[in-house]
Amino acid sequence: MSDYTKMAALGMAPLRHNVRVRVLSLHDAQTVPAALVKKSTHSPFFFAAGAQFFVTSKTEANLALALQQRQLALAAIHDAGGAGTFLTSGLRVQLTLPEMALGDSYAALAQEGKMPSYLEYRNHIYLRLAAKLAHTPSLYALLGAKVTPAATTDWSSLQAYAQTFKVRPVGEQLGTVGLVGQHFDQQGVLALEVDVPLLVGTNVAALALLRDTVWALLDADKAPLDLAAYLRSFYSADYQLPNLTEPAAAVSQDNTGLLMKANIAAGGDVQQLSPQTALYELKLGQSQALISSNALGLNTDVATELSQDRFARRNALAAAGINTPLVGVYRDPQQLMQDWRSSFATKAIVLKTRQQGAGVSDMLLSTPQEAQLQAKIAALDGELQIETFQSGDIFKLLVLRGKVLGVLATDFAYVVGDGRSQVQALLTRHNQRNAQLGYPELAFDTRVQEYLTLQGVAADAVPGRGSQVYLGRNSIALAAGEHRNGRAELDSSYEQVAIDAAAALGLEFCSVDLAVVNSYVPLDPQQENQVSVVGVNANPALHSFSKPAYGDAQDVLTPVLRAVLA
Incomplete structure (x- = not known):
């Protein structure tokens, strides 16, 4: 019986999406600004060790979020004037199996007969999984790299593994598989880790392939020779392999992305509150705040709504003695056209929607054809606002x-x-x-x-x-x-x-x-x-x-x- 049999019987196949990952890369500390090295003491995304500097995501089930965190941390180095030079040709990904899958499958098996302790059960699942992953070179071929499996590690037992595993720098030798944790017999294996090409740190589909491979290998008796065929038999015939030519996702330049990057550079923490919402929590020392792509929490809702209503905004500014363009608001486009023909057909105007962000504002610096103006009006929704053009x-x-x-x-x-x-x-x-x-x-x-x-x-x-x-x-x-x-x-x-x-x-x-x-x-x-x-x-x-x-x-x-x- 495979390690996956009871999990599948308990309906836990969807828990593949709960496999958590942590992505680490190794850099030359000499190319990182000293201020960032100093702030790394309290950062969950940086840590320095002598001449080496590590950049890492937190352990996340949301793969895109894990890559985003590490990309933001790398961008913070560059924005601070550093280079973040890689010391190796790869990076390391740590993968943690869902505790629910391990715990529930153990409980179900324990009811059927004598079982080892949960710690032993859990350790041996990780050991068998790591052994199969270490002998699956076709994974790296699918990731665009050629890897010869290392035969130095003995996976027959945890004791044999501890005696034969060779510790290597993060990302130094692609294909290196190891177990995360100390004193396995007392504290248990925490995760398995594998060194993969740098591509995995920028391509979420490539990271998903790694996660899916680990999950599917739970059901394998031994390492598959043809991984692509095995994955398609395990998941479905149309299982998608990653597009290795897909460009890396750029670091978001919206306010949320910029402030998360600034907070990381300051040694702080960021957390997305749920994968379904673009709401983030920033933490720096004893301070914390919630931000979203729509607001930073600095303005009241009343003030924001007032500023978004262009007509109400103009009246508030005029009441304060601040010079603004003359405006007219129209609910009826035909009335606008009638006034345009009779009053301001020869004037430079700006055509807008009353609500900010509801359509494309156009400056009409010369007399438009009537049909052109009607087309621009038809492209806008809601109340329309005409402003006198202000030169300068x-x-x-x-x-x-x-x-x-x-x-x-x-x-x-x-x-x-x-x-x-x-x-x-x-x-x-x-x-x-x-x-x-x-x-x-x-x-x-x-x-x-x-x-x-x-x-x-x-x-x-x-x-x-x-x-x-x-x-x-x-x-x-x-x-x-x-x-x-x-x-x-x-x-x-x-x-x-x-x-x-x-x-x-x-x-x-x-x-x-x-x-x-x-x-x-x-x-x-x-x-x-x-x-x-x-x-x-x-x-x-x-x-x-x-x-x-x-x-x-x-x-x-x-x-x-x-x-x-x-």
Whole structure:
């Protein structure tokens, strides 16, 4: 009878997803910033040992979460100015079987007759499993590596294993299998571990293959010669093998990912509260906080809702004496069209939804054709808002509790001609740069082509060397546009406008978009048309401040993390 027989009989096959993993890699401590080495003392993701530095996930059943933790820890090293140089060609994965599967199967077998102690039962399951895994070289072939099984370890008993197992550095020799724990006869085996290619640390499907192999081997009498065939017979004929060419998942650049990375770099802990929700707990020393992709817990729900209603927001700002665009709100698109024909068909306007985030905002800088405007209106849901266009350069100021943390100068996406390439090829290069920096990419769609037509540029045109061609005047083109450190370009007197706007809306944390006529000239309180507040975001993206497309990074993560944990 295999180790799996009773587990399957008890209906525990789904517990394969409860096998927990821990992923470790070994690095050169000399390439890791000294501050991180020091903070590793209390970190669950780093630990230093002489000239060696270990980066690890916690022990997780959620494979994607385990890889995310380790990738965040590696990214924290690079963001701190380190290299995190690998000392070996592989990494180590520790796998822990579900205690429920072991305990319940033991209890069921114990009722049928005399059994060894639970500790002995558990130890020998791990021993037999490790022996089969050590003699399954086809696993590594499926992971893109060639491994010759080592014949030095004697798996006949735990005593024989302890006497013959050769301890090696993490990831040094692919295929090395070992047992985790000390004093096996007293405390029991805690897990088994195996050294695998670095790919397993970036490809969740490859890590799943390793976990599935370990679980399936519980039912094998001996190591299978053809692992792929064995897995398909154990699970199903359509069992999917990993795509080894699949690119590694990038570290998330949203606020949640950035703050988790900053907390890890500070020596803290992160925990996803459940696999079904994007709610995370940060712990640093005695401080802890909950964050999600939608909020960092710094603003009240009332203030957030007020800021997301563009019309209510504009009225609150105007009541506080802050200059904003003139607006009109329409429930009926036909009434909007009627007013447009009679009143502002020749004026530059901005078309938005009343609720922020409900659709693509468009700036209409020249008189559109009626059909074009109707098409833009039809693409939006809910109440519509028309704003007068405010001329000037756009600056985004990050405000936290009455202080400006960062300033960005922003511009819509554009390409610069080289005299040889068509616009679409130039856009491809622009998107490649954005992908490397973590900014959105811009599709060569009807919106882009429409704006090229407004500039008199054909879709297949080859712009002259040094000529600048804009790709849109809408919220998509702005998100995928140019973001640079704007501290030196904006006189500091304008910061108070952003601080006042945040206070008027009751926001502790937000970004405020200012349209500034001449950013180098100090603000004159008597000249209100110098600056206008054209946007407010209660959950601003920190990435563009900490990693602008141009200019020096602005350290906004440290004070925001400190505020979140306060």
